Structure formats: structure tokens, C-alpha cells
Amino acid sequence: MNIALIGYGKMGKAIERIARQRGHHIAAIIGRENKAQLSTLSPENTHVAIEFTGPESAFDNIRQCLQQQVPVVSGSTGWLRHLPEVKQLIEKHQTPFFYAPNFSIGVNLFFLINRLTARLMSSQPQYEVSMEEVHHIHKKDAPSGTAIRLAEDILAHYPQKQGWALATEAQAIHLPIEAKRIDEVPGIHIVRYRSTDDLIELKHEAFSRHGFAYGAVLAAEFLARQNSGFFGMEQLLEEQLGISFSSF
Numbered sequence: 001m002n003i004a005l006i007g008y009g010k011m012g013k014a015i016e017r018i019a020r021q022r023g024h025h026i027a028a029i030i031g032r033e034n035k036a037q038l039s040t041l042s043p044e045n046t047h048v049a050i051e052f053t054g055p056e057s058a059f060d061n062i063r064q065c066l067q068q069q070v071p072v073v074s075g076s077t078g079w080l081r082h083l084p085e086v087k088q089l090i091e092k093h094q095t096p097f098f099y100a101p102n103f104s105i106g107v108n109l110f111f112l113i114n115r116l117t118a119r120l121m122s123s124q125p126q127y128e129v130s131m132e133e134v135h136h137i138h139k140k141d142a143p144s145g146t147a148i149r150l151a152e153d154i155l156a157h158y159p160q161k162q163g164w165a166l167a168t169e170a171q172a173i174h175l176p177i178e179a180k181r182i183d184e185v186p187g188i189h190i191v192r193y194r195s196t197d198d199l200i201e202l203k204h205e206a207f208s209r210h211g212f213a214y215g216a217v218l219a220a221e222f223l224a225r226q227n228s229g230f231f232g233m234e235q236l237l238e239e240q241l242g243i244s245f246s247s248f
């Protein structure tokens with residue numbers, strides 16, 4: 001399959017290695033310096049574009065790919081306010097799009113554990129729920145896209161909370177998320193339920209970027225088989241692991 005990489009930083013390079021190992025052809029590498037090359041992508045020369053740039057540039061890249069009917073997998077975080085517009089572009093240009101705030105299979109299983117735990121713990125008011133995420137010092141957004149997804153899944157069971165907030169700004173009505181930036185940490189997410197008597201912690205720790213990059217290549221292979229629509233890890237893992245996510 002012909003893959004165009006949009007963004008050739010830490011993730012773009014990790015994805016390139018795995019895509020080549022899996023026999024794919026890297027048809028284009030588009031960085032900030034040659035971003036005009038985006039206009040040359042078409043369904044004839046690119047089966048899937050994989051976009052990992054960042055919060056400020058992701059939406060423009062996704063829009064251009066969809067307008068040119070190039071299927072796109074995006075892992076960039078911090079752009080989700082544009083999601084309604086992306087869904088309109090998918091419809092208008094009949095082109096498939098895949099988004100995940102985290103492509104690691106382990107994290108997506110962690111999402112299910114988190115949902116089950118939140119459902120159980122929400123009827124135990126003696127426990128206060130809180131979250132922590134730790135990433136490398138280069139990360140531009142806080143909290144992480146993964147932390148926001150975890151928080152939204154928890155909040156679905158806590159109607160008394162009025163959303164999440166960074167721990168530095170949180171009030172009692174919020175689910176607090178502490179965002180730490182330390183050295184080169186690839187990614188740690190922790191959900192805590194604390195009472196005066198005890199503490200329950202759920203933790204996922206990535207040891208490298210390999211799991212994210214591997215998942216993104218699997219997503220590109222999955223997307224190349226779709227016609228149009230909005231896809232995520234739930235559809236991919238339902239197909240590959242046979243897990244029915246809607247039952248969690």
C-alpha cells in the first residue's frame with residue numbers, strides 16, 4: 001500500500017519503520033518545510049495518508065486530504081473542536097477518516113477497564129476520583145488526548161460533576177487531571193479512586209512509541225479497506241479482537 005506520512009517527527013519516524021517492515025511503500029514524506037507537497041496527494045498515488053503533526057496544524061492537513069479524497073489516519077491531539085467540520089467533509093467527499101487519541105492496543109483495552117470501573121465506583125460516594133498523566137517535556141497539549149478520552153468516559157457515570165479541569169484550576173465540581181511533563185516519558189495515564197480508608201489505582205504506562213506507531217499502521221491497513229465514514233479503534237479492535245465495545 002502507498003502511504004504518505006504527514007509530519008515527520010517522533011511519531012512519523014516510528015511509523016515509517018513499522019510501515020516499511022510490513023511491506024508498505026512510503027510514497028511521500030511531508031514536513032513543515034515541504035508542506036505545499038500536500039496538494040499533490042491523490043487517491044491514485046496515495047492509498048492512505050498518516051497525519052501526526054500537532055494541535056495547530058492537524059485540522060488543515062485533514063481538511064486538505066479529505067478535499068482531495070485521500071483517506072486519512074490522524075493521531076494528532078488537541079484539534080477536536082473541529083470534529084463537526086471533519087464529519088461534514090467526510091460526508092461531502094465520501095472519503096474515510098480514522099482518528100484515535102491513542103493507537104496503542106493496551107490503552108484501548110485500558111479504556112474499557114476504565115469504563116467498567118467508573119460504572120462500579122460511581123455508586124460509591126466515599127471515593128473521590130482523580131487522574132494524572134505524565135508525558136515528555138516536548139508535548140504541546142495538556143491534558144493529553146488520551147486523558148480527555150478517559151475523563152469523558154468517567155464523567156458519563158458522574159452526572160454531578162461539571163466536566164474535567166486541569167488540577168491547577170479544578171474545583172470540587174470538576175474531575176481533576178494533573179498533567180506532568182518530565183524528561184522523555186512516552187506516556188503514563190493513571191485513574192485514582194481515593195477514600196479515607198484506601199486507594200484504587202488504574203495505570204497504563206507506555207515503554208516506548210512502538211505501540212502507538214504499530215496501532216497507527218494497523219489503522220491505515222484497516223482504512224484502506226473502507227469506502228467512507230468516521231472510524232476509530234473501537235471498529236478496528238472489534239474486527240481484529242472480536243470485542244464488542246458497545247457492551248462496555
Ligand SMILES: NC(=O)C1=CN([C@@H]2O[C@H](COP(=O)(O)OP(=O)(O)OC[C@H]3O[C@@H](n4cnc5c(N)ncnc54)[C@H](OP(=O)(O)O)[C@@H]3O)[C@@H](O)[C@H]2O)C=CC1
Pocket residue numbers: 006007008009010011012030031032035052053054055057074075076077078100101102103104212
Ligand atoms: N494518537 C496517538 O497514539 C499518539 C498521538 N500523538 C500526537 O501526535 C502529534 C505529533 O506527535 P510527535 O510526533 O511526538 O510530535 P513531533 O513534534 O515530534 O512531530 C511533529 C512533526 O510535525 C511537523 N509539522 C508541524 N506542522 C506541520 C505541518 N503543517 N505540515 C507538516 N508537518 C508539520 C513538525 O515540524 P516542526 O518540528 O518543524 O514543528 C514535526 O516534525 C501530537 O499531537 C501528539 O500528541 C503522539 C503519540 C501517540
Ligand SMILES: O=C(O)C1=N[C@H](C(=O)O)C[C@H](O)C1
Pocket residue numbers: 077101102135139140143144145146147186187188
Ligand atoms: O504527545 C504524545 O507523546 C502522546 N500523545 C497522545 C495523547 O495526547 O494522548 C498519546 C500518547 O499518550 C503520547
